[in-house]
Amino acid sequence: xxxxxxxxxxxxxxxxxxxxxxxxxxxxxxxxxxxxxxxxxxxxxxxxxxxxxxxxxxxxxxxxxxxxxxxxxxxxxxxxxxxxxxxxxxxxxxxxxxxxxxxxxxxxxxxxxxxxxxxxxxxxxxxxxxxxxxxxxxxxxxxxxxxxxxxxxxxxxxxxxxxxxxxxxxxxxxxxxxxxxxxxxxxxxxxxxxxxxxxxxxxxxxxxxxxxxxxxxxxxxxxxxxxxxxxxxxxxxxxxxxxxxxxxxxxxxxxxxxxxxxxxxxxxxxxxxxxxxxxxxxxxxxxxxxxxxxxxxxxxxxxxxxxxxxxxxxxxxxxxxxxxxxxxxxxxxxxxxxxxxxxxxxxxxxxxxxxxxxxxxxxxxxxxxxxxxxxxxxxxxxxxxxxxxxxxxxxxxxxxxxxxxxxxxxxx
Numbered sequence: 097x098x099x100x101x102x103x104x105x106x107x108x109x110x111x112x113x114x115x116x117x118x119x120x121x122x123x124x125x126x127x128x129x130x131x132x133x134x135x136x137x138x139x140x141x142x143x144x145x146x147x148x149x150x151x152x153x154x155x156x157x158x159x160x161x162x163x164x165x166x167x168x169x170x171x172x173x174x175x176x177x178x179x180x181x182x183x184x185x186x187x188x189x190x191x192x193x194x195x196x197x198x199x200x201x202x203x204x205x206x207x208x209x210x211x212x213x214x215x216x217x218x219x220x221x222x223x224x225x226x227x228x229x230x231x232x233x234x235x236x237x238x239x240x241x242x243x244x245x246x247x248x249x250x251x252x253x254x255x256x257x258x259x260x261x262x263x264x265x266x267x268x269x270x271x272x273x274x275x276x277x278x279x280x281x282x283x284x285x286x287x288x289x290x291x292x293x294x295x296x297x298x299x300x301x302x303x304x305x306x307x308x309x310x311x312x313x314x315x316x317x318x319x320x321x322x323x324x325x326x327x328x329x330x331x332x333x334x335x336x337x338x339x340x341x342x343x344x345x346x347x348x349x350x351x352x353x354x355x356x357x358x359x360x361x362x363x364x365x366x367x368x369x370x371x372x373x374x375x376x377x378x379x380x381x382x383x384x385x386x387x388x389x390x391x392x393x394x395x396x397x398x399x400x401x402x403x404x405x406x407x408x409x410x411x412x413x414x415x416x417x418x419x420x421x422x423x424x425x426x427x428x429x430x431x432x433x434x435x436x437x438x439x440x441x442x443x444x445x446x447x448x449x450x451x452x453x454x455x456x457x458x459x460x461x462x463x464x465x466x467x468x469x470x471x472x473x474x475x476x477x478x479x480x481x482x483x484x485x486x487x488x489x490x491x492x493x494x495x496x497x498x499x500x501x502x503x504x505x506x507x508x
Contacts, residue, residue: 100130104130108122110159110322110323112295118302122319125318126318129315139172140167142290143175143177143282144163145178145228145282146178146210146214147178147182147183148206149206150337153210153344154335155342155371157345159322159324159371160294161218164176164218165218168219175225175286176211176218176226177282177286178211179228180204181232181233182228183206184203207227226286228278228285231281243277255299276300276304279305290319290320291305291319292322294322294325297321298321324369326371327366330360331362343356350417352409353405354421356400357401361397364382371407372400424499437502437505439505440505445483446462446473446483447459447481449485467479475495492504
C-alpha cells in the first residue's frame, strides 16, 4: 500500500497552476487531507466534470480521466460527473464569444454514452457516475441569490477571456457568469475533497468551487489542475470538437488510426506523455532518437497509432486498422477493399450524397474540400459542386479525404 507521501507525489504529477506558491499550497493541503481521511478511515471524494456539449469525448478528455484513475488505484472514491445542467449554459472559460445554448433534449442525447466512453480509462466497478441536474435543477431563484452573494462581479471580470471581450467592447452575457457559480455548487453538493480539471478550469475550481465551499461551511477542495493540454490534429491548437481538430473516443478503429497518423511529427512526444503515459526519461529517449534520425517519425507514429487504437478498442482492431492503412497507402493505390457499399436509385448530386451519408458535415464543407482536391470519384478529383452521379456511371468509389470511402452501386 502506498504511503501518503508516495500518493502526493503521484497525484500532483502533471499539475500546474501558473504560480509555484499555489502549487505548494495545493500539495500541502492534499497531504493534510490524506492524513485527515486516513484517520477518519475514509477515502477522499474526488471528481471531474464533463459537459455533454457534443455526443463524443475525445483523446484530450482522457488526460483528466487518467488522473482520476490514479486516485482510484490508491483506493479513493471517484465520481465521473456529467454536466447535464451546466452544459445548458455552456462553459465560457476558454471561449472568446458566448457559446450557443443547448436544449435539454440535446444534452440528454449527448450524455447517453459518456460513461461508457469513460470506462475506456476508468475502472467501471470503482466509478460513481452522477449528473449535476440532480442538484442544480432543484435550486430556486432565492437559492441562486444566496449563492451569488459569495462573489463579486470583479472576481469574474478579471478572467482573461472576459477581460479580452470587455476591452474589445464585445458582449459578456449575464448567464455566462452563472457557469462558475454552478460548477462551484457541484463541489458543495458532493462535499468534494478534490476536483480534477484542465487549465481552462482554473478559475472554476480554484476560485469558485473553493470559495463557495468555504462560504457554506465546508473545507475547500484541493484543485488538481492538469498543466499540459493535448494538441489537436493540426499540431498547434488545443484539441477541441468545436474546432474539428479532435480524435473522438467513438471513432471507428481505422478512423482513429488514420487521425493519429495525420498528426504532425512534432506531437509525438506530447502524445506519448499524455496518452500513453510514458515517463519523462522514456519520452526524452524518444526525442533524442527522433533528433538523431535513429528513430523514424512515421514508424514511431504507426506504433503509437496501434497502441492508441488497442487502448480504446482492442489489439485485434489495432491490427485491422494497420492493415487498412497499409491497403490504402501501400498496397492498393489508395482504395481499400473493405469499404461500405450504398445503393443509388436515381441520379444525385455528389454534394447531396456526401451530406446524406454524413461523410461531410455540410454542403459548405463539401465545397471547401472540393477546392482542396479533397473529394475524389474513382481516384479523380471532383471540383464541380454541381457534379452528379448518374446510374450509368455505377459502380463508382466516392472518397472524402484519406480515410472516408463508399462504393456506390445501382439499386436496380
